[in-house]
Amino acid sequence: MAVDFGPNPFTPTFGVDPPLLAGRDYEIGLVRRALGAAPGHPGRTVFITGPRGTGKTVLLNALEAVARQTGWQVISETVQPNLAEILTTASLPLALAAADPDGADSRVTGVSASVLGIGGSVTRQVSERYPVQPGLRQQLELLAHLLKNRHSGVFVALDEVHRSEITELTPLFHAIQHCLRQGLPVAFAAAGLPSAIADLLNADVLTYLRRAERFTLGALPAPVIGPAILEPFARAGRSIEEPALDLAVGAVQGYPFLIQVVGFELWEAAAGSQSVGVEVAQTAVGRAQRTAGRLVHEPALRDLSAADRAFLSAVARLSGETVRVSEVAAALGATRDHASKYRARLIAAQVIEAAGRGQIRFAIPFLREYLLREDP
Template sequence: MDNPYTPNAGAAPEILIGRDAQTEAFETLLKRLSRGRSEQSMIITGLRGVGKTVLLNRFVEIAIASKWEVIELEASKHNNTHFRQAMFSQLKSALLRLAPRARWTARGKRAAEVLSAFAVSVDGQGAWSLSWDVPPAEGFADHGDLGMDLTDVLVAIGEAAKEQEKGLVILIDEVQFLGSPQLEALIQAVHKTVQKKLPVTFVGAGLPQITELAGDAKSYAERLFKFPKIGSLEGDDARKALTEPAANEGAIFNEDAVDLAMEITRGYPYFIQELGYQVWTVANAHRITRDDVAIAKEAYDSKLDGSFFRVRLDRSTPLQTAYMRAMAELGPGAQKASDVARIMGRESTQVGPTRAELIEMGLLYTPEHGYAAFTVPDFDQFMLRAVPTLDVPAPQRRKKTTPTP
């Protein structure tokens, strides 16, 4: 009951440490936009378990305290076809929070009409319509182009928000899973609100490849956004992330216990939370010793292997598993595609599609051209434990087809 550690996906630690620069940048962003001044927005990048989602949740608290309306989305490669529907639903709610329908001004009513036009679209799956009993505007958000339509909507809502002396922030987690059309549309729409000095912005979080994806979507993305990279906590911040939650419950870590914990976790926020949780279950006094940490390590390793790591391996095909095992054999850093292929006894062209699949799944990213690295810290060590022997499936031969006489 009194365990102060929170090793859960996106769960905020009791004390958020080491992210002051990002929270201050977000506060500055909202304040400048509120005053009609431009400011680069941000897309936070980092590996799994470094606290990107936690930071976005903190941004929600800051935005609400600043009287901004917030839209929260988690991107998924499975729901890009429903992106317009999801945006309509969220924007509709945000508009009604900005001002109830009975208090709509001319700008509020126009924003609702533009949003109604956005709610009807024809795509590859045919026409769809969402319930919204406001007549659609003509000539706005009805172009059949997601970027142009979303631009019209965000400009209209931004004008209504500005009139109410409020703002709108769109927070999207797992940005790397947005399809190119969706990401391009968001960047295009936000770019127009910046030009018009409207209090609208988009802040995202994703794996390291999002920097390249955003640049590919729109060449001006590098000027529209900052891409702060967050990683492991360092020095006193890492130590405080472990010791301060315990101190709030009246428990104190010995210095050598903290030293061992830092050696085990290397300062990764999720790992600190998991190790702290396991240490709390084995310590039997209010002074936590190095022996307590050493004893807890077995449960810590088992928990990470059984959940944090295993859930990713279980989604992989035998060939994908072999590719990751070959990478692990080469070491923890980014590995050259040709070296991985050599370890597998294949040509780069033969395993290139497998590498691309793992990147699309979010298991690998490309820190530089021709290289790939794991998106999960210490995943190489797990692969060596979980798959002791590299077993590369035999190439599948194409079946010969007999011509129809």
């Protein structure tokens, strides 16, 4: 008899929290302890890196949740060209109003006025007639002071850090560093692709960031993947036979995004049955491979030219974790200049990344396998 087990609980969509977050206990625990510890704790300054689909955004979401549970105020932003403006005109003023509902306005104007060297009782009147916009650093510092008095702090979460936005990020990191040096309760977690984070850490103006903690997300071990697939079934009163679960876990190959794709296809293929057997799992795994191609690889390649694609296929056919650009040029019968141009284009498109001098590698898990399948 077919039973309705409710909606499919899996989330094969970027940025959407999974029904069960597999294997991030260390990262979450470290940040939780950091927020409860003294300001110097390394878990207060964190970079999250890893290829597309390894779970940077959902880990960031989990860290924000930890910060909120700990009573910290969260400022959550996706890095974009007007980030500094958004922070000073919207996010920080809102956070200040929330931190100090009675006096936010007068305190903000007080700070802005003292920046201009105007003090005393005229502060408020003057700044109302000549409104000044306090800078990012002044606002963050004031917020941190207000929250420190309440034994709380401000947690800044930044997603999609990108090399082109370094100038936009610099004033924010300077402001955070300024607060940290004073022992103020400020913490941040910033997520981006490995090449983007590497560029940020190599920026001359941001050398102090190199001391920050780094969470490098990659393949998850099989023991944490099993429960991430099984649990959502169990919650609905369903079970998965052991060989079927083994098959599903094997198909995930440690790639976090595939947990959701395989889980989703398993749920669909199982239809109304209470227990999932190995044949259903085989069907689901086959569909999951095609779905992964459609959701991860095709979109990543969609906007590329035929020449870009030929370059990538040449990279796929060369063996090794990393490949020399000169080898790719040779394989294509192209000049090094020509190959370097494509290398730069494809790094900007976040399909490949630099891996040391003259070397590159794929930035997306299983892209090589996909290309070998599609362009043999």
